Structure formats: structure tokens, C-alpha cells
Amino acid sequence: MDEFGVSSTFGTKQRWLRRCWTRFMNLPQFRNAPKCTENLTQSSNQIEVSDKKFIQEFIHRLNEKNIIRDNIYIMFMKKYTWKTLLPNTQTATKEIDIQKLQNDGLTIIFCTNATGSCKLSPFYFYEYETQEALKYFKSEEAISQILKTDILKHQQIFADWYNNHFIKSVIKHQQETNVSGKVLLLVKNCKEFILPKDTKQNDDFEMLFFPPNIKRIHALTQNIVEIIRHRFKKVSKDFCTSYDMNIYIKSICKSWANYVTPGYIKSSWEKFFNFSKSDSRTKENTTSTALV
Numbered sequence: 001m002d003e004f005g006v007s008s009t010f011g012t013k014q015r016w017l018r019r020c021w022t023r024f025m026n027l028p029q030f031r032n033a034p035k036c037t038e039n040l041t042q043s044s045n046q047i048e049v050s051d052k053k054f055i056q057e058f059i060h061r062l063n064e065k066n067i068i069r070d071n072i073y074i075m076f077m078k079k080y081t082w083k084t085l086l087p088n089t090q091t092a093t094k095e096i097d098i099q100k101l102q103n104d105g106l107t108i109i110f111c112t113n114a115t116g117s118c119k120l121s122p123f124y125f126y127e128y129e130t131q132e133a134l135k136y137f138k139s140e141e142a143i144s145q146i147l148k149t150d151i152l153k154h155q156q157i158f159a160d161w162y163n164n165h166f167i168k169s170v171i172k173h174q175q176e177t178n179v180s181g182k183v184l185l186l187v188k189n190c191k192e193f194i195l196p197k198d199t200k201q202n203d204d205f206e207m208l209f210f211p212p213n214i215k216r217i218h219a220l221t222q223n224i225v226e227i228i229r230h231r232f233k234k235v236s237k238d239f240c241t242s243y244d245m246n247i248y249i250k251s252i253c254k255s256w257a258n259y260v261t262p263g264y265i266k267s268s269w270e271k272f273f274n275f276s277k278s279d280s281r282t283k284e285n286t287t288s289t290a291l292v
Helices: 010-025 032-063 153-178 215-229 236-242 245-258 260-270
Strands: 072-081 105-114 125-127 143-146 181-188 205-210
Touching: 032 181, 032 205, 032 215, 072 153, 072 215, 105 153, 105 245, 125 153, 125 245, 143 153, 215 245, 215 260, 236 245
Parallel strands: 072 181, 125 143, 181 205
Antiparallel strands: 072 105, 105 125
């Protein structure tokens, strides 16, 4: 017998090793490994199917309604938490307790059409978790403040943006560029973006909700967010002096206006949605064509 109480014969050692290996593979984390891998594969496949299904529905809607590219809009929202706005080296000061503010921040609504010819001005509000944390909020100009869990208030904010900001801006753009036709707005499918039942229906405007796992849309919006975030370094020092949210609001609006160019937006749509440069879906020609 050796020091582990096992016979030193070769056959006995083999049987002992097999028993150890069996017990090892029967541990929960290993016993469930094939099942987990299978679930991950299924989840990935489901996302891929969901992505393709939505794109097909999107293209079908464009063809069915004869919607030109100038009338395709996407709205997306980005929240800039205090952790995002403060430099990495600064987590707390005498004035700011980052632990109380980690989920609070500035929320921006961006919207543009597929050609980049109509970029709406960013729409923003401040989102907070507790009234106590709200005492850290500073702004020289009035900014709407919304409790994070108040879904009804979020829906009211979205309805205000949709009716008084989006529709009016698009109609003005159409009049200035002599464009007509139905407008399709892509919006993320979440409860904050549900319009109240008493919202007046406009037959010239339609919304198409997309699930959060659409890779093409995520890539499109994330690239735009990165362009804007890249400019934060130039204003972070000023922000840490006063903690005035308007410093970042001005920076975001400036970056959106000057650095997210119409050419970039147009080429991004062509890349992620396979819009052909020779596609007849332009404001001059509304003939339906397959886009993917």
C-alpha cells in the first residue's frame, strides 16, 4: 500500500484513477457543462434568428409602405452615469459620493434619419434613484428630473419628445427638402417607449419596435456613442470643478452636430443594412427595391 492507502499494483491504480475521474466529472460544474454549452449555442442561434427575422420584417415594411430612405429614422437613448462622466482616477470628493450616484446620470435621446440629412437636436433629462442622491445634481439651466422607477413619467417624456420634437422636426425637414411620404421610426422595444392610449394618431408616422439584441442596430448606435464619448476628455476637467451637467450637455450636443456627420450616418446605414449606393430608395425615386 502506498501513502494514500491504495495498492501499488498497476491494475489497482488504474481502477482508482478511473473512480477519481468519474467523481471529478460528476461535480456540478462539470456534470452540467455540456448542457450549459448547448444552452449557450441555442441562445446564440435564437439571437441570430431574431436578428434576421427583424431585418426581414423591417425590409418588408419599407417595401410594403414604399418608404424612402430619407423617411427612415432611428431613435436611441444613451445614459451617461456619474461613473462615466467622472475621470477614472476620481471616484469621490467632499462634494460627490459616487456610491450614492452610481446609477444616476444624464439620459440623452438621439434621433436621425438614414441619410443623415435630418439629425434632431439631442433631447435630455436627468434620471435618479433616490431623492437623497438628487441633492448632488447641479445645473445652471433647467433639466427635467425623473425617478428611475417612474415608468409613467418616462412614457410621458417619450410622448412629449415624439409629438412635440420628433414629428414637428420631421415635418419641417420634409417641407424644406420637398420630401413627402410615410415616416418610419425605429424604436427599441421597452415599456418606457409606449405611447399613452390617448395619443393622437398620425397616419403619416409609424413606429417599428426592435428587440435589444439586433446586432446591426447595436453596432450603428454604439459607434455613434463612441464618437461622442471620445470628446469627453476635453471637458471632464471643467466638469470636476463645478459638477454642472450642462458642461456635458453642451459637449454632447456639439459632438452630435459637428462630429457625427451626415456622410458617416449614411455610410453606416449602407454598411449595416446593406443599402446599395445605387439603391433607388431615394427621395427622387420611390420605386421599391430589395435592400438586403
